[in-house]
Structures are given as structure tokens and as C-alpha cells.
Amino acid sequence: MNTALLIDDVRLTPILISDPPLLNTQGVHQPYTPRLIVEVVTRGGVTGVGETYGDGVYLDLARPLAEALPGHPVTDVNGLFGLAERVCGGSPGAEEGVDASGLRGVRTAGKLRLSVVSAFEVACLDALGKAVGLPVHALLGGKVRDAVEYGAYLFYRWAEHPGGGEKDDWGAALDPAGIVAQARRLVAEHGFGSFKLKGGVFGPDREIAAVRALAEAFPGRPLRLDPNGAWSVETSLRVAERLGDVLEYLEDPTSGTDRMAEVAARTGVPLATNMCVTTLPEIAGAFARRAVRIVLSDHHYWGGLHRTRELAAVCRAFGVGLSMHSNTHLGISLAAMTHVAATVPGLEHACDTHYPWQAEDVITARHVFAGGRLAVPDTPGLGVELDRERLATLHRRWLDDDGTLRERDDAAAMRRADPAWVTPAVPRW
Numbered sequence: 001m002n003t004a005l006l007i008d009d010v011r012l013t014p015i016l017i018s019d020p021p022l023l024n025t026q027g028v029h030q031p032y033t034p035r036l037i038v039e040v041v042t043r044g045g046v047t048g049v050g051e052t053y054g055d056g057v058y059l060d061l062a063r064p065l066a067e068a069l070p071g072h073p074v075t076d077v078n079g080l081f082g083l084a085e086r087v088c089g090g091s092p093g094a095e096e097g098v099d100a101s102g103l104r105g106v107r108t109a110g111k112l113r114l115s116v117v118s119a120f121e122v123a124c125l126d127a128l129g130k131a132v133g134l135p136v137h138a139l140l141g142g143k144v145r146d147a148v149e150y151g152a153y154l155f156y157r158w159a160e161h162p163g164g165g166e167k168d169d170w171g172a173a174l175d176p177a178g179i180v181a182q183a184r185r186l187v188a189e190h191g192f193g194s195f196k197l198k199g200g201v202f203g204p205d206r207e208i209a210a211v212r213a214l215a216e217a218f219p220g221r222p223l224r225l226d227p228n229g230a231w232s233v234e235t236s237l238r239v240a241e242r243l244g245d246v247l248e249y250l251e252d253p254t255s256g257t258d259r260m261a262e263v264a265a266r267t268g269v270p271l272a273t274n275m276c277v278t279t280l281p282e283i284a285g286a287f288a289r290r291a292v293r294i295v296l297s298d299h300h301y302w303g304g305l306h307r308t309r310e311l312a313a314v315c316r317a318f319g320v321g322l323s324m325h326s327n328t329h330l331g332i333s334l335a336a337m338t339h340v341a342a343t344v345p346g347l348e349h350a351c352d353t354h355y356p357w358q359a360e361d362v363i364t365a366r367h368v369f370a371g372g373r374l375a376v377p378d379t380p381g382l383g384v385e386l387d388r389e390r391l392a393t394l395h396r397r398w399l400d401d402d403g404t405l406r407e408r409d410d411a412a413a414m415r416r417a418d419p420a421w422v423t424p425a426v427p428r429w
């Protein structure tokens with residue numbers, strides 16, 4: 001064993017990053033959202049970085065794992081899973097329910113643990129890559145493309161948060177004209193060639209009108225609509241019927257594999273998901289019933305970059321496409337997404353990213369899209385450098401918070417504007 005590759009120290013830094021007032025079916029993004037930055041330092045003096053969700057439940061799992069890691073080699077990323085099971089508690093499968101709701105599908109103990117392990121896996125791969133002088137994609141077997149395409153992620157949004165927060169110059173987007181204007185600006189600034197509208201905010205007719213307006217403004221471009229499972233089967237079918245000629249796919253029109261399978265059986269519009277297939281146990285039923293044609297992977301909750309490649313192989317075996325889901329994230333995770341996406345064959349859809357909405361970051365040089373694509377870096381590791389001053393500032397914000405923003409809660413954020421708001425039951429329409 002090369003002792004220089006043994007982990008000497010692990011640093012966990014919870015932060016709060018600014019987030020615009022983006023609307024979804026559960027509410028609105030908070031003015032600040034928690035993320036966790038993981039640093040793994042080797043005995044050889046190399047530091048690798050990773051990033052994941054930063055809510056308390058993730059921190060509670062990350063701390064014992066961080067404490068157990070010194071002495072563990074950064075090469076042994078497969079060993080992280082067993083180690084996490086031992087030190088974080090829970091049975092090996094750990095699929096007991098924690099919470100069955102949310103925008104990212106089921107919330108099981110095992111999935112939470114994988115979300116934490118993913119940040120450590122990415123940090124280990126970054127450290128290993130830096131130590132041996134290889135990019136992370138090379139550690140995953142090598143890139144099969146030199147650039148990864150991302151899509152413009154459109155949101156209904158307010159001009160500003162009701163209760164403070166950072167201001168931006170995007171203004172409100174609450175109707176088709178606002179969504180088209182937002183799309184035009186994202187194209188002008190980043191060159192995106194495809195569009196996804198986060199739906200489930202207004203009634204389906206209003207969202208159909210917005211997608212129609214996009215189709216008129218950007219003829220022939222791939223369009224997607226994602227109401228996060230807010231519709232019934234019948235509503236999903238009605239939307240599919242009315243937008244079938246312009247949609248690349250419909251994303252989680254309805255909740256759960258049963259309803260998704262019913263919709264899929266009755267429309268030719270492809271269905272994609274980041275809600276009904278988010279863990280291994282959900283794959284068999286959903287694929288056997290042909291409920292989805294595209295799985296939107298997320299290396300955070302699938303357990304890292306190697307696990308994302310395993311998911312890609314399972315999808316290939318069943319003729320199911322793979323693309324990438326995105327939650328609010330920073331440049332470390334975007335680098336990780338880009339490295340793994342670069343290694344996956346047959347990536348036919350532009351990946352999602354919230355990145356253009358994140359004005360703050362913890363890396364020294366922000367990623368720059370060219371023609372909607374990110375070049376796959378060949379520099380060692382992830383190819384990003386931690387900005388320690390920014391990290392300290394954002395950590396200070398987390399320390400100063402009274403606890404209300406340390407847990408992401410879109411419904412609570414909505415209640416600041418509408419005190420009577422409760423998370424809508426599904427199907428909402």
C-alpha cells in the first residue's frame with residue numbers, strides 16, 4: 001500500500017448558499033439552501049473535494065463516516081459503502097422508509113446514506129486523481145466524449161424572496177412570455193439548445209401554454225415539462241396529447257410507478273423520471289412495467305460516480321435511456337456530473353443543471369458553458385480548486401443561521417408569502 005494515499009484527515013463544512021425564489025409544486029426555494037462540502041486530505045498532502053446535500057439528516061450521517069475514514073486508502077471507494085453501513089447505522093439494505101414524499105422520490109435510510117457516501121467517493125476520486133496526475137474521468141475508465149451537453153432549466157419564479165435574501169436581475173417569470181424571456185437569456189448567456197420547464201406550479205393549461213410558447217420561440221428544439229408528479233393519470237394523458245408533437249419527454253407527470261406505467265401504456269410520449277426510479281429496488285418493477293423510458297440519474301443519491309455508471313449499464317440492458325437530474329448544487333458537483341457523464345455511452349439527452357441559478361460558489365473559477373456544453377477537463381482530479389475564503393464566508397452564514405434555513409423546506413418558504421400554504425396532496429390536478 002502506498003501510504004501517501006491513506007486518508008489523514010477529513011473536513012466537513014456545512015454552508016448556506018443563496019438560491020433564487022424558484023417555484024415548484026411543493027412551494028418555493030428558500031433564500032438560502034444548505035450544502036455540505038467534504039474535503040479528504042491524504043498523508044501525501046493532497047486534498048480532494050466532494051459536495052452533497054447539507055440538511056441535518058445528512059450531516060448526522062457524514063460526521064461518523066468522516067471520523068472513521070483516517071487510515072482508509074482513497075483508492076478503496078468500494079469500501080466506503082460497507083464502512084458507512086457500519087458506522088452510520090442501519091441494516092445493509094436500509095430501505096426502511098424515512099419519508100415517502102419530496103421532489104426526489106422516496107426517502108429511505110439507505111438512500112440518505114448513499115447521498116452522503118457520494119460526496120466522500122467524489123472527494124476520494126478527486127484526491128486520487130490529483131495524486132496520480134489523472135482526471136477523474138480516467139479513473140472511471142476514460143471519457144467517451146470531450147464535452148457534456150446541459151439543458152436550460154426554466155422556472156416559474158418571483159422577482160425576489162418575500163422575506164429577504166440576495167437579489168438578482170432576472171425578474172419574475174409567471175406566464176408564457178416570462179418563461180420565453182428567461183429561456184432567451186439563458187440561451188444568450190450559456191448557449192443552451194434544449195429546455196426544461198419546472199411545472200406543477202400552475203394548472204396544466206397554463207403550463208401547456210408556456211411550453212407552446214417555447215415551441216414557437218425555439219422551433220424544433222427539445223422541450224420537457226416536469227410537474228414533479230403533480231398530475232393524475234388522466235391529466236398526464238391530456239397534457240401528453242396536447243404537447244406530444246413538441247415534447248422530447250414528459251418528466252414525472254404523475255406520482256409512483258403504478259400511475260407512471262398507466263400513463264406510459266396510453267401515450268407515445270416518452271416518460272422520464274427522477275422520482276419513481278431513484279434506488280435499486282425500484283428498478284425491476286418500473287422497467288418490467290415499462291413505466292419510464294429515461295432515468296434521470298443523480299450521482300448524489302445513487303451513491304457516487306461508479307454507482308452512476310452501474311445504473312447506466314442496467315438502463316442499457318433494458319433499453320432505457322439515461323440522463324441526469326439536478327438539484328441546487330455548486331461547481332464541485334457540476335464537475336463530478338460532467339466527469340461521469342463523459343464516461344457514459346449513449347447519453348442522448350442534455351443533462352439538467354441548476355448551475356446558472358447559483359450565483360455563489362466555492363470554487364475559484366466558475367464553470368463556463370459554451371454552446372450549452374461543458375468541456376470535460378483533463379487536468380488531475382475533478383479540475384476544480386476550492387476557494388477557501390468563499391467557503392469560510394458561506395460557512396459563517398450557516399453558523400449564523402438560527403436553524404430555520406439549515407433544513408431545505410420549500411413549503412415553509414412558501415408560507416412566508418402565503419401563511420395558509422400546505423404541501424399539496426398529489427395528484428394536485
Ligand SMILES: [Mg+2]
Pocket residue numbers: 226228251252273274275325
Ligand atoms: Mg424531475
